[in-house]
Structure formats: structure tokens, C-alpha cells
Amino acid sequence: MIIKQHPFTLSQKNWLLLFALAAVFIISIFYGYWFENGIGGPPLSAKYATIPALDEGVHAEKYEISPMFSRDFDVKDLSAPFYDEYSKTIIIMSTPGVMADNRGVQGFYKIDSLGKLTDSLIFAPEYRPIHLLNGFILHPDYYTTWWRNGDTTTHPYLKETDATKYQQLKAKAEAVYYLPYKDVWKYGTAEFKQETDVVLFLINRQWHALYGPGLYQYKPAEKVRAGELPDLLADSTAIVLEAVKKESLIDAKADSWFGTGYLYFTLQQDTLRFKHEMVLEGNKGKEYWRNLHYYHAGGIPFALLYSNDRYYGVRLKTSLNSNR
Amino acid sequence: MKSVLSFKLAALTGFLATLIYIIAIFCHSDLGTYGGLFLLSFCPLVLAFVVLWCYVLVYLEQIKLLAPHFVFRFFIPLLLFSLIAWMGTRSIYISTFQNYSLKMYLQKFGEFAVDFLLPLTLIAALVSIVLTIRRNN
Numbered sequence: 001m002i003i004k005q006h007p008f009t010l011s012q013k014n015w016l017l018l019f020a021l022a023a024v025f026i027i028s029i030f031y032g033y034w035f036e037n038g039i040g041g042p043p044l045s046a047k048y049a050t051i052p053a054l055d056e057g058v059h060a061e062k063y064e065i066s067p068m069f070s071r072d073f074d075v076k077d078l079s080a081p082f083y084d085e086y087s088k089t090i091i092i093m094s095t096p097g098v099m100a101d102n103r104g105v106q107g108f109y110k111i112d113s114l115g116k117l118t119d120s121l122i123f124a125p126e127y128r129p130i131h132l133l134n135g136f137i138l139h140p141d142y143y144t145t146w147w148r149n150g151d152t153t154t155h156p157y158l159k160e161t162d163a164t165k166y167q168q169l170k171a172k173a174e175a176v177y178y179l180p181y182k183d184v185w186k187y188g189t190a191e192f193k194q195e196t197d198v199v200l201f202l203i204n205r206q207w208h209a210l211y212g213p214g215l216y217q218y219k220p221a222e223k224v225r226a227g228e229l230p231d232l233l234a235d236s237t238a239i240v241l242e243a244v245k246k247e248s249l250i251d252a253k254a255d256s257w258f259g260t261g262y263l264y265f266t267l268q269q270d271t272l273r274f275k276h277e278m279v280l281e282g283n284k285g286k287e288y289w290r291n292l293h294y295y296h297a298g299g300i301p302f303a304l305l306y307s308n309d310r311y312y313g314v315r316l317k318t319s320l321n322s323n324r
Numbered sequence: 325m326k327s328v329l330s331f332k333l334a335a336l337t338g339f340l341a342t343l344i345y346i347i348a349i350f351c352h353s354d355l356g357t358y359g360g361l362f363l364l365s366f367c368p369l370v371l372a373f374v375v376l377w378c379y380v381l382v383y384l385e386q387i388k389l390l391a392p393h394f395v396f397r398f399f400i401p402l403l404l405f406s407l408i409a410w411m412g413t414r415s416i417y418i419s420t421f422q423n424y425s426l427k428m429y430l431q432k433f434g435e436f437a438v439d440f441l442l443p444l445t446l447i448a449a450l451v452s453i454v455l456t457i458r459r460n461n
Contacts, residue, residue: 010388010390010391011391011393011396013391014390014391014393014396014400017400018395018396018399018400018403021399021400021403021404021407022399022403024407025403025406025407025410028407028410028411028414029410029433032414032418032420032422032429033424033426033429036420036421036422037422037423037424037429038421038423039421039422039423245423246423247422247423247424248418248419248421248422248423248424249419249420249421249422250419252420258419
């Protein structure tokens with residue numbers, strides 16, 4: 001019997017090659033699942049299995065955490081909350097994003113001291129930023145008291161043009177707000193070319209505007225914008241990270257992981273437990289989290305949590321029901 | 325049997341493949357304007373690559389390494405390029421240590437499939453269809 005030198009035909013060899021490639025590809029697909037799926041550490045206790053995420057709503061005896069706005073609304077860029085001591089209301093601004101669909105539209109959402117969304121004010125496309133301070137809405141051309149009393153009547157600024165009066169006005173003012181010329185004038189106007197900055201002074205419940213080039217340099221350095229509530233998460237003892245479940249490695253060198261943190265929030269006698277996706281760092285001795293902000297103004301029974309472009313209200317259950 | 329591929333046909337294939345590539349980029353809105361423009365700048369390379377792909381297949385069939393059949397023309401380059409793409413980009417989709425469930429793992433692989441396998445499959449199908457119908461002319 002003659003032994004064939006080529007036992008396989010060309011197409012048989014091609015079938016072999018095809019199946020070999022397919023096998024290698026399938027093995028490479030599942031390699032990570034079969035051989036790299038597993039992170040050391042004790043398994044998480046079963047009691048964490050039922051803890052809800054912020055989106056699902058967190059309930060305790062007196063308080064609850066729930067999203068402030070509906071899901072389709074919250075995707076817009078939202079500012080940090082601004083607080084007015086006098087009316088005890090919070091305003092959240094939706095700042096016009098560069099890539100946003102409704103470019104230039106600026107919205108203001110008013111939340112009362114119990115955490116109920118009570119009013120909103122939308123400015124049609126206005127490319128110059130509108131500012132908030134001490135219960136006033138400061139448009140580059142006028143101001144309103146809508147934040148404090150719901151009145152949308154526009155008031156003109158009392159114009160001051162003598163730039164040397166800056167110190168004198170500042171000494172009298174309860175509040176000062178600095179606007180750089182780029183935020184006030186349209187591109188190409190004479191004032192824009194002269195770089196005329198504006199400083200606003202609140203004197204006897206009246207806003208005065210002082211115009212002059214170079215005034216913006218007097219603006220003191222500030223950590224948070226004037227009127228904005230600071231993020232209290234780092235200083236707060238109210239929110240505690242209790243347990244952590246690592247899910248995937250981000251960077252081996254920095255020992256950073258993506259995972260789920262199990263947190264609890266103590267408020268008077270209530271303990272609100274929730275889980276939250278976060279970035280963790282393993283080798284620092286203690287785990288830390290990102291992507292969660294906590295805002296609370298002293299004196300109101302309501303706090304805000306912010307994460308991934310969504311606001312969550314920490315509210316009294318009774319206040320929610322009575323207001324509905 | 326002599327099999328010649330006219331340059332016109334190869335160039336047309338490359339052009340259609342580049343169109344698939346451009347459509348794939350436009351379907352990825354998450355790339356942003358600059359990411360999209362960056363990838364669009366590779367269009368000439370894609371065209372040249374697909375023309376080369378056609379000629380290499382013709383050559384391999386002439387030296388009797390590849391059987392002249394649609395199945396092989398389609399699957400062998402597709403599997404090879406998919407393997408290379410997956411090896412090159414898997415760290416973007418799946419981290420080296422993870423605790424994903426099978427469902428989550430497949431979901432992450434699905435993202436890769438949409439980004440790379442889908443356009444690659446379309447281009448491989450185009451090349452093999454062109455090489456198969458060319459003989460009839």
C-alpha cells in the first residue's frame with residue numbers, strides 16, 4: 001500500500017486552520033473569565049445583599065433618600081447647590097454645557113427647606129452665565145429677587161462708572177460679586193474690546209454695578225463659588241464606608257479598583273444604608289471613595305447627595321407626604 | 325486556472341470598506357468630535373489595507389495555501405483579524421482582575437463585538453463576496 005504524502009486535501013487543511021483559529025479565539029475570549037476571575041479577600045456577608053442603591057430609593061424610619069429629579073431630567077449638567085440663609089431655600093442651576101443639546105438654556109430649580117422642589121425658572125438661550133448670590137439672581141444686565149420671593153420683575157443695576165470708588169463701595173456693601181468682562185459683554189462690542197469688568201455691590205437691598213477695566217483682579221481667591229454650599233463629604237462623620245466589594249482592577253501600580261461600597265448615613269436615630277459604585281484604593285491602608293458629594297446647610301432638616309450628575313434628597317418622610 | 329483581480333475591483337472594494345469604517349465611526353457618538361476626526365484620518369490606511377487584503381487572498385489561493393471557496397475567504401481572515409483586535413484591545417474592555425459574573429463578562433465582550441467585530445465582519449463579507457463573484461465575470 002502506498003502511503004500518501006499529503007493525507008489531507010487543501011480544503012481539509014483549510015477547515016483545520018479555520019477550527020484552530022476559532023478555538024484560539026474562543027479561548028482568548030473566555031481566558032479572562034476562566035483564569036483571571038477572582039479577587040482575594042473574604043466573601044461579603046449576606047446581609048449586604050439586600051442593600052439598595054441610591055437610585056432605588058433608601059428608606060429608614062423617619063428619613064428617606066430618593067432622586068430629586070426624574071431620570072430623563074438629571075442628565076443635564078447640574079451645578080452645586082446654592083443656599084439662601086434668609087428664605088432657607090436651595091437653588092440648583094443647570095449650567096449650559098458645551099456639548100449639550102439645549103445649549104445656552106439656563107435653568108434654576110428652587111428647593112424649599114423640607115426638600116421639596118417648589119419652583120423653577122428657565123432662561124431662553126443666554127450665552128452669558130447668570131449668577132446666584134444671597135437670594136438674588138444676577139443677570140449681566142439686571143437682577144431679580146425670584147429666589148427669595150418668587151418675583152420675576154427685573155431690576156436694573158445702579159450704574160457707577162468711577163472705578164476709583166471701588167474701595168468706598170466695597171466698605172459699604174453686604175455682598176460683592178465679580179464678573180469678568182467676557183461674561184458680561186457680547187464678543188466684539190466696545191466694552192468687550194476695552195475689557196471692562198463689572199463688580200456688583202449689594203448696598204441696602206439694592207445692587208450697584210461698578211464698571212471699569214481690570215476690576216476683576218480684585219476678586220479674592222475662593223475655594224467654592226460665592227453662595228455655593230461646600231461639599232461636606234470629606235469632613236463629615238455622618239456618612240461611613242462600612243464594607244467594600246472590589247469588582248475590577250483599574251491600575252495595578254496605584255492599586256486602584258472599581259467596586260461597590262456599602263455605606264451608611266446616620267441622621268438622628270435613623271441609619272440609612274445604601275450601596276454605591278466607586279473607585280477604591282487598596283494600598284493606602286484605608287479605602288476611600290470618589291464620585292459622591294454631600295451638601296447640607298445648617299438649620300434645615302434636609303440634605304443633598306450628588307453623584308454621576310444626579311441629585312438625591314435626604315428628606316423627612318412626613319414632610320414629603322404632607323406636601324404632596 | 326488563472327485568477328486575476330483587476331485593480332479597479334480591488335480599489336472599489338477598498339472604497340466600500342472605507343465607507344463601512346466611516347459609518348462605524350459615525351455610529352459611535354461617544355467618541356466626540358475630536359476622537360471621530362482622529363479615527364477618520366486613518367481612512368486612507370483602511371483603504372490601502374483592504375486592497376492589500378484582497379491581493380494577499382488572491383496570492384494565497386494561487387500558491388495553493390488557501391482553498392478558493394467563500395467560507396475560507398470569509399472566516400480565516402476574519403478570525404485572524406478578530407483575534408489580533410481582541411488581543412490588542414481586551415484590556416480596555418476587561419480588566420486583568422475582576423469579579424464579573426458570566427453575564428457581565430459577556431456584556432463587556434459584547435461592547436468589543438459591536439466596536440470591532442461588527443465592522444470587521446462586514447468588511448470580510450464584502451471582500452469575500454467580491455472575490456467570489458469576480459470569477460463569474
